[in-house]
Amino acid sequence: MDINSLQKALTNEGYQDIRYETLATTSIKVKNDEVKEVSVTNKKGGHARALLGGAFGSFSFNKLEDAKQAVEESIAFSNQIPGNKELAKVPVTVDKVILTPIVDPRKISIDEKKDLLLHYCMLAAEVKEIAVVEGEYYEQYSQKVFINNEGTRVEQEQLICGFAFSMTSKRDGLTQQTRLAFGGNDSFEDMYNKDKEVLEKAEQTVALLSATPIKGGKYDVILDHEVGGLFIHEAFGHLSEADNLLRSDALKETMELGRVFASPILNVIDDPGMEGYPGSYIYDDEGVRGKKTYLIKEGLLTGRLHSRETASHVGEEPTGHSRAKNYEFSPIVRMGNIYIDKGPNSLEEMIKATERGLYLFGSAGGQTSGEMFTFAVQGGYIIEKGEIKGMVRDLVLTGNLFTTLKNIDMIGDDLNMRKRGGCGKNGQILIGSGNGSPFIRIKSMAVGGK
16 A cells, blocks of 8 residues: 555645555355355545544545545535634554454455354254344454544554354244354454354243243343443443534533442443454544543543544543544544443342342343433343242333443443444444443343333
8 A cells, every 4th residue: 555645645734634444344144054145345445534624524535546636625625614623632653553363364265154154053053943043254354544644644454253143933923032143353263163152042042932021010130241231332332422422412411520320339441452352443543542441430420432523622632432434434433342340249149139130131232312221132030039030031121321320239240241243323333343241230120021
């Protein structure tokens, strides 16, 4: 890549940057014992931005020789917007990030990836009463160059791959569905030797057919890392993205730093610098190093996620969370790896301390509206007088974020991150977004059937 030609496209007028990317993706989709899709795509292009007026002007392009025109168009667009917006200052950075995966997926053949995916799908499909197993292999590799007219020049490789499965059991017209994922990082290593996990998930999917439909009501609930991770990502994480925050005066008042959000046992962190998870990266798409950020510390709201623009607007430090799906999009504020930090309690202690409640496993999607949330859960178990009893199904959790955070009264001592990333915002589906949680207990949560 001719980085010097990109450098020559920049001028000293206002603020300008260029991001150029070479992107390769691989996708394999399987249903039971049949391959449904194999696709490999390669593309490259760039995205220029300029800030001279009240907002960024931006322009995407495909050919390196069009970089100069893209910058000129971005300048013209920004000049048409009245105002004088500024960016938070960050250190000038010159760096190069090279990947060294333990098992490089780019060196694994398509046939080997396909055969392994088929093996797992067929293994699960052989379990009695499993009706459908759908599997997907995904891989995305990018080489990015970011330069600006302040002197920053960052070259970095990014790579993520993984397997994701959906299993459906069926009996007399009743169906149940679960999900399972491996990987979510830059190494193919986590894809091998997963027969046991696949069979256990298939058997669990079948067991849900015999589970009792949940009786709606208020329960003390223990969430596993998948449900807890989805909860903190969807219900709280998006409120911590400062560009969302700045669009609403009411939300700005609600999300005032220093406000008590929970008991002192709760800590919520976003850390792109964690290695080996879907939301792991070194530099964001503004050339700013991703920063470990305490969003809630000892129950108090202490931080939020920023781009240079949002940080300047509220007078806070940039956190390196401005990212784009690819070169066709402008970067926006996105979570990296958001998680609830571990606490002092074992799962056994939580169960023994629960008189009447539920142990819930496996996220199944959800939605939020402001501070209200609704999440579906794959399944669960009744807890009676500190002991696990029968399995229950058709579970949906609903509640108010701020009430729910204050009702977290026990936090497990073993943090786990989800293996499948993904997050949608402003039309950009970003697979590089991670979340996780220890086991957590929440008092008096509303639980209803589907």
